[in-house]
Amino acid sequence: MTPASPQHTMLRIKDMGVTYPGNVLALQPTTIEFHKGEFTVLLGLSGAGKSTLLRSLNHLVQPTSGQVVSTEFGVLDNRRTVRQHRSRTAMVFQHHQLIERHTALQNVLTGRLAYHGTWRSLLPLPRADLELAYHCLQRVGLADKALARVDQLSGGQQQRVGIARALAQQPSMILADEPVASLDPATSERVLGLLRDICREDGITAVISLHQLEYARRFADRIVGLANAQIVFDAAPALLRQEHLNQIYHQQENPAAGHGQSPASPAAFIHPTTQKTATSQPKKLEIAR
Numbered sequence: 454m455t456p457a458s459p460q461h462t463m464l465r466i467k468d469m470g471v472t473y474p475g476n477v478l479a480l481q482p483t484t485i486e487f488h489k490g491e492f493t494v495l496l497g498l499s500g501a502g503k504s505t506l507l508r509s510l511n512h513l514v515q516p517t518s519g520q521v522v523s524t525e526f527g528v529l530d531n532r533r534t535v536r537q538h539r540s541r542t543a544m545v546f547q548h549h550q551l552i553e554r555h556t557a558l559q560n561v562l563t564g565r566l567a568y569h570g571t572w573r574s575l576l577p578l579p580r581a582d583l584e585l586a587y588h589c590l591q592r593v594g595l596a597d598k599a600l601a602r603v604d605q606l607s608g609g610q611q612q613r614v615g616i617a618r619a620l621a622q623q624p625s626m627i628l629a630d631e632p633v634a635s636l637d638p639a640t641s642e643r644v645l646g647l648l649r650d651i652c653r654e655d656g657i658t659a660v661i662s663l664h665q666l667e668y669a670r671r672f673a674d675r676i677v678g679l680a681n682a683q684i685v686f687d688a689a690p691a692l693l694r695q696e697h698l699n700q701i702y703h704q705q706e707n708p709a710a711g712h713g714q715s716p717a718s719p720a721a722f723i724h725p726t727t728q729k730t731a732t733s734q735p736k737k738l739e740i741a742r
């Protein structure tokens with residue numbers, strides 16, 4: 454696939470910051486764009502702010518400053534645009550969040566609920582929804598498990614049901630928060646490969662948080678590295694060097710420097726498409742811990 458270009462911006466984050474109650478600064482005011490069809494991996498230590506950034510993209514976490522702007526629906530500053538944006542933004546969770554006693558097909562069908570009003574969703578869903586749900590299960594290789602209860606499926610199969618449910622939503626964007634954290638390495642690779650291939654085929658913009666650097670290198674079109682509540686790297690995987698990893702993982706070149714302080718050198722922001730390098734001086738961090 455041709456790398457996504459800036460002209461195909463899906464979502465713009467403008468000076469968006471998140472401070473949780475208790476004055477916990479989880480995300481410094483951040484400006485970043487996500488492009489159509491791009492598979493972006495968020496990397497960073499635990500507590501760096503990956504989930505906060507990811508979940509604020511559809512206001513599952515409410516930003517405390519700045520804006521999220523959807524190219525399709527506009528600024529997410531009212532319930533209507535948030536609802537419209539969420540209807541086209543599917544989520545994949547670490548622990549699947551499936552209804553265990555229900556079948557795979559029933560779970561995938563819940564991906565259609567965003568398209569129906571509250572009252573309509575109490576009734577059986579239309580046949581077209583059923584066919585779409587089955588097709589989504591076929592795409593993740595689980596057509597033969599459509600009528601199996603999900604608590605009888607393996608962890609990897611359950612996550613594939615989670616992906617099928619996301620696809621049933623016919624999303625333009627998928628947000629996946631550590632989707633392979635509970636899976637063994639072979640299953641993780643299969644699930645991530647499947648997700649990446651489907652997103653490519655359908656031109657879905659994906660933002661995925663991961664802990665595994667090797668998967669980020671292998672599957673991502675773009676890596677966004679976070680440390681201490683701010684972005685310290687944003688570029689294609691091929692441009693990720695040891696110095697950037699030191700920043701993301703807080704490894705100080707000067708061992709006398711304290712662990713967890715802000716990076717000593719400017720962070721690299723290399724546009725994944727143009728591969729031009731610019732530098733941005735990291736702001737001084739004042740993070741309540």
Ligand SMILES: Nc1ncnc2c1ncn2[C@@H]1O[C@H](COP(=O)(O)OP(=O)(O)OP(=O)(O)O)[C@@H](O)[C@H]1O
Pocket residue numbers: 473474475477478479497498499500501502503504505506
């Ligand atoms: N609901 C909350 N209330 C208060 N503080 C929170 C809340 N959620 C997260 N935090 C704090 O915000 C910071 C960023 O957390 P976040 O979950 O975004 O990090 P992360 O990089 O996703 O970590 P992990 O990889 O462990 O999931 C952390 O200091 C965390 O303790």
